[in-house]
Amino acid sequence: MNLPPDIQENYYDTYWNKIERHCRKELDGFVRNYLTIKTSQIPTMSGIYPAFKNYAKGINDIEAVLKDMLIYAEAYERITTFSLGNADINEVAKRLEKLDITVAYPFLMAFLVYSKNEGIGDIEIFKVFSCIETFIFRRLMCGLPTNALNKIFATLHNSVIRFKTSGISYSDIMIFSLESRKASGAFPKDAEFITGFTTKNVYSMKGKNKEYIFDRLENGSSKEKIDISANMANGILTIEHIMPQTLSLKWEQALGPNWREIHEKWQHCIANLTLTGYNSKYSNLPFKDKKYIENGFCQSGLRLNQYIATFDKWTEEELDTRNAKLAEMALKIWPYPETSFVPPVNEGDTSSLSDDTNAQTGRQIQYYEFFGDKIAVQSWADLLWKVVNTLFELDPTILYDVAKSDNVWFMTETDDPDYHKLADGLYFCNSKSNTYNKIAILKNLFKLYGLDEDELTFVLKPIDDTGRS
Numbered sequence: 264m265n266l267p268p269d270i271q272e273n274y275y276d277t278y279w280n281k282i283e284r285h286c287r288k289e290l291d292g293f294v295r296n297y298l299t300i301k302t303s304q305i306p307t308m309s310g311i312y313p314a315f316k317n318y319a320k321g322i323n324d325i326e327a328v329l330k331d332m333l334i335y336a337e338a339y340e341r342i343t344t345f346s347l348g349n350a351d352i353n354e355v356a357k358r359l360e361k362l363d364i365t366v367a368y369p370f371l372m373a374f375l376v377y378s379k380n381e382g383i384g385d386i387e388i389f390k391v392f393s394c395i396e397t398f399i400f401r402r403l404m405c406g407l408p409t410n411a412l413n414k415i416f417a418t419l420h421n422s423v424i425r426f427k428t429s430g431i432s433y434s435d436i437m438i439f440s441l442e443s444r445k446a447s448g449a450f451p452k453d454a455e456f457i458t459g460f461t462t463k464n465v466y467s468m469k470g471k472n473k474e475y476i477f478d479r480l481e482n483g484s485s486k487e488k489i490d491i492s493a494n495m496a497n498g499i500l501t502i503e504h505i506m507p508q509t510l511s512l513k514w515e516q517a518l519g520p521n522w523r524e525i526h527e528k529w530q531h532c533i534a535n536l537t538l539t540g541y542n543s544k545y546s547n548l549p550f551k552d553k554k555y556i557e558n559g560f561c562q563s564g565l566r567l568n569q570y571i572a573t574f575d576k577w578t579e580e581e582l583d584t585r586n587a588k589l590a591e592m593a594l595k596i597w598p599y600p601e602t603s604f605v606p607p608v609n610e611g612d613t614s615s616l617s618d619d620t621n622a623q624t625g626r627q628i629q630y631y632e633f634f635g636d637k638i639a640v641q642s643w644a645d646l647l648w649k650v651v652n653t654l655f656e657l658d659p660t661i662l663y664d665v666a667k668s669d670n671v672w673f674m675t676e677t678d679d680p681d682y683h684k685l686a687d688g689l690y691f692c693n694s695k696s697n698t699y700n701k702i703a704i705l706k707n708l709f710k711l712y713g714l715d716e717d718e719l720t721f722v723l724k725p726i727d728d729t730g731r732s
Contacts, residue, residue: 274670278329285336292365293339299369299417302671303645304683317680318414330505333360340564342368347392348385349378355392361475366412371395373420374433383433384584389435390395390434397597398441403472407460412445414652419635425629426493428604438602446633447656453599457590466502466531466614470495477538479596480589481567491538504530507547508520514549518578525579534586550577570585570646606630606637612723616705617716624698627724634718652720654708655685661711663668663689672704 266274286293291311298314299305306314341347345356359367371392378388384433399412424437428636441450452460465476474517478491494500498511507514508530517524529535539545541558544706554560560572570588574581614623623643630639631654655662666689668672674690682690696704709716 269341271516274329276689278326278333282329282333282336285333285340287340287343289339289343294370295338296339296372297335300335300373300420303418303421303641304648305369305413305417307684310684320670325393328573334335334376335372338379339368341375342371348388352385352392355389355396358400358475358479359392359396361471361478361505362396362397362403363469363471364399365414366409367395367399370416370419376421377424378433384645387432387434391437394434394438394600396443397600399598400475401456401459402449404541405455406449406463407451408451410580411656414649415441415448417445418638418649421641422630425639425641426604431604433602435602439484439604439606440637440639442600442602443635443637446638450599453594456597456599457593460593461534461586461590463534464531465533465536476533477502477567479540480533480592481565483596484594493732494540495538500538500540501542503517503537503542503545504535504549504554505537505571505583506530506535509547511547511549514547521579525582529579529582532586533589534582537571539563539567539568541608543699551575606639608720612725614721615717616702616709616719616721623702623721623723626698629722629724631722632720643698643701644694646721648691651691651707651708652685654687654712657712659686659689662691665708665711666690721727 282293283290293309294315295308295311296662298311298318299306300439302314302318309411314635319325319328329639341701342356344583345360347353347442364371365554374391377383377390402412403407420436426439428438428464444450463531465473468476472496474492481491482488504531504671505603506518506526510518510526516573544556544558545553552559554572554574559570563569563572572586574584579646612629628640628643628646630640631650633650638649640649651662652732662673662685663675666675674692675688677690679692681695682692693701705719706716
């Protein structure tokens, strides 16, 4: 706003008006994602404007910022309008929207800009988007916390770029980065995923999530697709409990003496659920009636129901059989991705928090390992911020207590831009100290948390012929 009016008008027409059009009515969300990409920190919705001012104040060339924002706004529009490449990629983007993946936008935007600059083809873009779809869905079915995704997707692209070299695909490094995470950031493996998938109360999930699940199970990779999502959203198709929610005497007799336990265990699980356009007609009829009545399972045009129609009764035996069939389908639809990538580690470049602090001072860091997670970082300040966030997830009360003491690195409230918000009423400064002090901060925190210092290890950049790391 300090620019001359004619330049303001030129910048508005050339950049800002186009940015607004790309983002439609979601400008705040776009700017928040843009700042997350550029700073690896996620501003609150109410703090977007001051965060942007703080980001831009050190940049003299405001036109360069606007040019850069326009590039990312174009990527943002491609994601939100499902215009990413070929039909297969666009289809994945549509499915991701059903999973409510706005949390992944910073990563997806950064990847799309990078892929355009580097000439990455549709096959690789499809692989990256499909992996993100599987990662988010597996976590959803296993009930893993969604708040962990904010930090993962804020830094994932930079983590990949840290290891990107010629001959190694982007997707291989990304898969390694996701699969290396543990605890709240984990990528559920097959056994954990299938347990979650087959036992979760699918009936109580969000509407869009249910549309997504039944769409994928019905259509799979078939080219002959039924628009399940649209039919469910419009009420044409609704979820049918094969074993009804309210059992009649005939159902109780069919299930046997353990009918209460069977009903409680299975009624809302995926093995007992399907879709129909005749829910009120099916009601709580016996299974054979649901199978043979007009427009019953035998006459259904849905693949899911054609399989159900192969059974003559519906007891726990059939529920177990269908459960196994759906589990088999799930592993094909949402496969655990494979990667051969292993980050290079140079002998003698590994140390831990328990080592003499002099082992780390004057050295640059590549990544660290904590609780089994291998996390690439850009600097010691980046490492400190990420480790403190992990400690906060373990027990936030300890850090709140530290902030209430005379510790200069933590504050309960501050306007100092060097302090970044960890949570409501908790701010941390990870930048205004040298490496020696950063290590000292970590040692003190590990003591407060009762953690073994050997749990945190560092992989340092190798020292070149000039003696520099």
